[in-house]
Amino acid sequence: MENQDALLVLARARLPDALFRHLLAAHAEPAAALAAARHGAGLPLACREALARPCPRRLDADRAWLDKPGRRLLAWNSPDYPALLRRTPWPPALLFLHGDPSLLWHPQVALVGSRRPSPAGRQRAHDFAANLAGAGWAVTSGLAEGIDAAAHAGALAVGGRTLAVVGTGLDQAYPPGHAALMARIAAEGLVLGEHPPGTPAIASHFPSRNRVVAGLSLATVVLEAALRSGALISARLAAEAGREVFALPGSVDNPVARGCHRLIREGATLVESPDQVIEALEPLAASLADDLRSALGAADTAARDAPGQPAGRSAGGQPGDSANHKRLWSALGHDPTPLDELVRRTGLTVAELSSMLLVMELDGRVVADNGRFARHP
Incomplete structure (x- = not known):
């Protein structure tokens, strides 16, 4: 909660995006980034006042909004932050999310x-x-x-x-x-x-x-x-x-x-x-899927390189043999399961799960329906 509150205070302070990203990158925890921002010099007066004396009513309202199902706050330095957006010259320091x-x-x-x-x-x-x-x-x-x-x-x-x-x-x-x-x-x-x-x-x-x-x-x-x-x-x-x-x-x-x-x-x-x-765009999508497989180890290398084997499956026709992939496959059933539940069952991040689920969906192993995932029947 301390780190979420720190992000909310930083968001309300309207810091320049580049400075906000620098603070998040330079400190392991948002609370430390907030402390550093409070001691920083050269900020506009309105920013300094918002950092030093955050409005309790607004903070309570922000917490109440985030506490409802399907809502989340995603920081630029989070592993779940979308890679394509991060690669742009101007990624937002924070994203508020509602949905999948x-x-x-x-x-x-x-x-x-x-x-x-x-x-x-x-x-x-x-x-x-x-x-x-x-x-x-x-x-x-x-x-x-x-x-x-x-x-x-x-x-x-x-x-x-x-x-x-x-x-x-x-x-x-x-x-x-x-x-x-x-x-x-x-x-x-x-x-x-x-x-x-x-x-x-x-x-x-x-x-x-x-x-x-x-x-x-x-x-x-x-x-x-x-x-x-x-x-x-x-x-x-x-x-x-x-x-x-x-x-x-x-x-x-x-x-x-x-x-x-x-x-x-x-x-x-x-x-x-x-x-x-x-x-x-098909070649770009294929390249993106390959990048995800490579980055997350979602497919066994030998199976991926074997002639005639679809990427992301082992020679036996099952999903790739990495430990994370096996953990996800075990967590999936034939009943549609929301992503938050898969995070709880596997201990993996949203980014890791999303990437692996995408590869498995492309390979025809998983079906997705309104943010819920199940093994293909």
Whole structure:
């Protein structure tokens, strides 16, 4: 509890992200990072006061929010922090989560675009998301009006995975009319953001939210965007992080297609269908799965290298023989089990379990349903 409280106090102090990350990296425990921050010089007065005299009422409210099921606070130096986001130039120091944290480690595609799309653009966003989610990808977007909402709805419509990155506290739906959609995503997918509960909609938070959308995803697809669209910020940030950027062309008479045309002129890949996105990203997804296998030892090396053996299985057709993999396999049954219960049964971290479960799902050994996992029947 001491370390969680320390993270909450640091979050409320609004430290510069680079300093916040440095403090977490330089100290073994968040409580030590907080003590160091309190003795630091050069911070703005408001930061120093928030660190020295945290508001008890706010701290109690933050604790109460986190104590409810499905909610979590994830620090930048945690092993569960998503690797793709960590590799960007600007990872948030903290993430507030509501929903299934394993989705942070699932291959994601960001679908972004105008808040006021054409009817055809809205339908394309829904259809793209449904096709991508149906093919096993997680669809990530920003819960905004227009393209974002259509993308989330499309993924949910086929029982797929979706993540909503918000620019407010996770107890604040923005726009307010998306409260039901936000609640459904929290129940069936994941809602996340870097701001403490109670944080209202502030204009400057939304461009910074876009860096999280882009940083979590292997690629960003811009479906419709005007020349001064926030979606173009997402595309630029994705390119800066070394990720793929795709754009759909539209009519030259459509003002919300001109941003896409500009991206294509500047080097974004022109796509006309979700299958083209899937085809382009399959090698990246395979590489990511291989990285996860290698990093976590989720598959026995000899079995992986044996001709004709699918990665992640032993020669006998069972999952790989590492100790952690065996522990997970023993913890799994034929009844769907939530990730938190698997953490308890195995003693492994969310990141380790998420990566191994992804490999096992790709290999057809595990089925996933709304954040619950079971052996394939």
